[in-house]
Amino acid sequence: MKANPRALVLKYVFLLIAVAIVIYPLLWMITMAFKPYAEWTTGSGLSWIPRNPTLGNFEYIFLGRTDSMVVSLDRTMVGPLVASLVTSTLGTLLAVTAGTLASYAVVRFNTLPALALQVLQLRLFPPLAVMIPVMVMWSFISAIDTWWGLSLIYGIVTLPFAFWLMKTFFEEVPIEIEEAARVAGSSHWRVFYKITLPIVKPGLATCVLFVFILNWSDYLLALLLTQKDWVTLPVFMSNLNTAMGEMYGVKAALGIIAAIPPVILGLLIQKHLVRGLTFGALKQ
Template sequence: MRRSLFSTTIHYLLLLLAIIVVGYPLLWMVTMAFKPYPEWTTVSGFTWFPKNPTLQNFEFIFYGRAEGLVVSLDRTIIGPLISSLVTSILGTFIAVTTGTLAAYAVTRFGVAQSLPLSVLQLRLFPPLAVMIPVMVMWAFIGAVDTWWGLSLIYGIVTLPFSFWLMKTFFDEIPIEIEEAALVEGCSYARIFWRITMPIVMPGLATCSLFIFILNWSDYLFALLLTQKEWVTLPVYMATLTSAMGGQMYGMKAALGVIAAIPPVVFGILIQKHLVRGLTFGALKQ
């Protein structure tokens, strides 16, 4: 009895510690986003919550200027926000579609048995090791600073994650289900779309969210493959930091709050599939 009580206490203490570790940066970011300029400088001292809440920081990044501030921005958040949404969504679509089809072909038909390890090689090298040839190729085909060039590299880089995650989900589906449908006269395409995909939909949703977050938070590829037209939010945040001398914490916090919204909304939209997708096959006997 005492041992059980002790274990439960330790469990909840560790859970509380994890919540504090994860929640502290989020609390700091959200509260800092609504603080006026004097409250997020070292002059007035640190406060947990804003004494005079304001939307000044959001106004600054959306309009390039704000009342009470003498500085201004040449670029607002609108362009980078659209760039991040377009490239992240298209990159996720490319990776998930290609990875799903390839994983199903390998799992069910034994096509290209060496493909899993070949795909994995895309992640064995650090990004910096492959960026020089990628930049040369992208410059040759005119893909630098374009929406399709950045979307394509996002799809290629995250393809191994999509392939291996979906292969794991397909491996958990008993092949007897598809064989029974095949005996009843279903074609392979109909089996895939009408039987297999509805079963694996939770895994597909989980895979899509994971890859979207990877693309959404990418900094290196966007930094090296964009110049002016298709700058994404992470690159824009770095520009904001350097332009403001690293002192505009309120504006950066406001930008962080806005950047956190799309993944959260995406997660809410697929939440009915998310929990099942994270535990897919865990209870298989």
């Protein structure tokens, strides 16, 4: 069937508009990161291309001072970057491990059928309503402003997402494959580890990426549960203000650096990512 030329043109027009909407803020952030202070103040006028490109914004967040800034930072971004990497990684491992095991048990052994809805309830409560008792509990066990306290709450909060995502992947695996392996003498654990888990590897990679992004971009939990030692990048970015106003260039530079870890993780698992996103889509 021959495609309608007008429909094809409209398709590409809408596609270009959608791409432009997505790319516009990214390009603006990149150009803003290389502008000196005089070019991102209100009276200087807006321009796409930096008139005097500089690396001063990156120097400022890494060293805490630069000749173009009047105010020096009380801390650099190195500490918050390490805090974000540690807590987001550990929280992701906790959520994905627990969510994978729990979802497999529910799908294959019908263990606690109501568990799926109970896990979902963790995401239904307003964050502030949940955080009030969490802050009291974390304070009681001395988990405030600690790496393990923030990692633990990250794992708990993102557990429902990991659980439900992996549950859909396990439901797409034919049970006959596992039954054949068990008839051959394999244990339940060996069937899960050697057969089922490799089949859902693309879905597992997708789950890891999405959960990591949720933890990496969190602001509210880190704001309430950290004070000084384990402040994360989103909280650090919110504090980049001076008496002279918002530090847009510095925040843009920090935004570029903050986007690097999720991009690297996506590139590492890209061979599984597309298949994971479409897992089960062609099932008859």
